[in-house]
Amino acid sequence: MEIHDTKIWTVDKIDGKIMNCPQIEEASLWIKKNEVVAFPTETVYGLGGNAFSNEAVERIFAAKGRPGDNPLIVHIADETQLNGLVSHVPEQAKKLMEAFWPGPLTLILPKGEHVASKVTAGLLSVGVRMPSHAIALALIQKSGLPIAAPSANLSGKPSPTTAGHVYSDLKGRIPGIIDGGPTGVGVESTVVDCTTDVITILRPGGVTKEELEAVVGNVQFDPALHDHKEAPKSPGMKYTHYAPNAPFVLVDSDPEFLQNLVDKDKACGKKVGILTTGERKDAYHADVIIPCGYRSDLKSVAHSLYDALRAFNETDVDIIYGEVFPKKGVGVAIMNRLEKSAGGKVIKEN
Known part of the structure; x- marks a missing residue:
C-alpha cells in the first residue's frame, strides 16, 4: 500500500x-x-x-x-x-x-x-x-x-x-x-x-x-x-477485538481468588498486570495495576476502558487479569468488549 x-x-x-x-x-x-x-x-x-x-x-x-x-x-x-x-x-x-x-x-x-x-x-x-x-x-x-x-x-x-x-x-x-x-x-x-x-x-x-x-x-x-457461524451483519461480531499485546484473561471471582492467581504466576517468574477499578485498586499486589473507572459508575468504566487496555502495552507484563462487571445497562457493552479482548478466556472461582 x-x-x-x-x-x-x-x-x-x-x-x-x-x-x-x-x-x-x-x-x-x-x-x-x-x-x-x-x-x-x-x-x-x-x-x-x-x-x-x-x-x-x-x-x-x-x-x-x-x-x-x-x-x-x-x-x-x-x-x-x-x-x-x-x-x-x-x-x-x-x-x-x-x-x-x-x-x-x-x-x-x-x-x-x-x-x-x-x-x-x-x-x-x-x-x-x-x-x-x-x-x-x-x-x-x-x-x-x-x-x-x-x-x-x-x-x-x-x-x-x-x-x-x-x-x-x-x-x-x-x-x-x-x-x-x-x-x-x-x-x-x-x-x-x-x-x-x-x-x-x-x-x-x-x-x-x-x-x-x-x-x-x-x-x-x-x-x-455468542455464535459466529454466519456472516456478521455488524462490526465487532465475529473476530477477536480490542486485545492488548499481552495475553488477557477475565477472572470472575472475589479479589482474594484473583490475587491467588497473581501470586502463582509471580512465583513462576511472570510479570502480572491487573485491570481493575478505583474501588479495588488497593486490594491487589501485582507488577502493574491499572484502574478503569469506578464499579459504582459503569459509564466511567466504558469511558476509560480502551485507554486502560492500551496502557498495558506500555508495560512489560507477561499476562493481564481483568475483573468482570454486571451485565446490566452499559455493563453489557463493557463485558462484550472485555470478552472479545480475552478471546473468550474466563476463569471462574466456582
Whole structure:
C-alpha cells in the first residue's frame, strides 16, 4: 500500500463555524479524493472514507488490516443522506432515529443502490448512524458525502479514544488525523438490526437495551453475539477485538481468588498486570495495576476502558487479569468488549 506522511489537524475550538475551519476543509479534500482520514466521534475515533467508493473503502481495509467480510458503518450528517444508502426506512427505525440521533446508535437497514459493495461485505443491508460529535458532523457536511468509518485502529487492537492512539497504530498508513481531543462515551455505538420483526441488538454499546425498549417495546439480543457461524451483519461480531499485546484473561471471582492467581504466576517468574477499578485498586499486589473507572459508575468504566487496555502495552507484563462487571445497562457493552479482548478466556472461582 502507498505510505503517507500522516498529518495531524488539531481542532481545539468547536463552535458553529467549525465546518469552515481550514483543518476540516483540508481533511474533507482527502475524503473527496477517495482517501481516508481519521476523525473523532462521541464514541471512538473513526477511519473514514467515501461510502459510495469501493476504492476508498479498500483503503480503509488496507490501512487497518481488516478482514474483508467485516462490514462497515456509514456516518451521515442529516437524514437526506439516507437517499441512495438505504432502500427504505421501517417505522421502528424512524422511531429510533427520532429518539437517539444524533448519537451512539447504528441502525441496520435495507441497503440502497449507491452504497459501495465493499461497505456491506456483500450483505443486503447497511449500518448507518448519525454521530453527535461536532467535528464528525462538520467533516461529513463539508465533504458532501456519507462517510464509511470503522474504528481508527489496527484490526484487533483496542479502539482509539484519542488522536495519539490513532497515530500510534496508523502513522504512515493514512494521510491525516483530525485531533479533537478525547472522545466521550468510550465504547462504540450500539448496533441494532431493523430488518427483523423484533429490533435485535447485534452489538451492545452506548445506548442500552433498556433505553431502546422504552421507545420500541421488546428488543432482543442476537444469538450470533455468542455464535459466529454466519456472516456478521455488524462490526465487532465475529473476530477477536480490542486485545492488548499481552495475553488477557477475565477472572470472575472475589479479589482474594484473583490475587491467588497473581501470586502463582509471580512465583513462576511472570510479570502480572491487573485491570481493575478505583474501588479495588488497593486490594491487589501485582507488577502493574491499572484502574478503569469506578464499579459504582459503569459509564466511567466504558469511558476509560480502551485507554486502560492500551496502557498495558506500555508495560512489560507477561499476562493481564481483568475483573468482570454486571451485565446490566452499559455493563453489557463493557463485558462484550472485555470478552472479545480475552478471546473468550474466563476463569471462574466456582
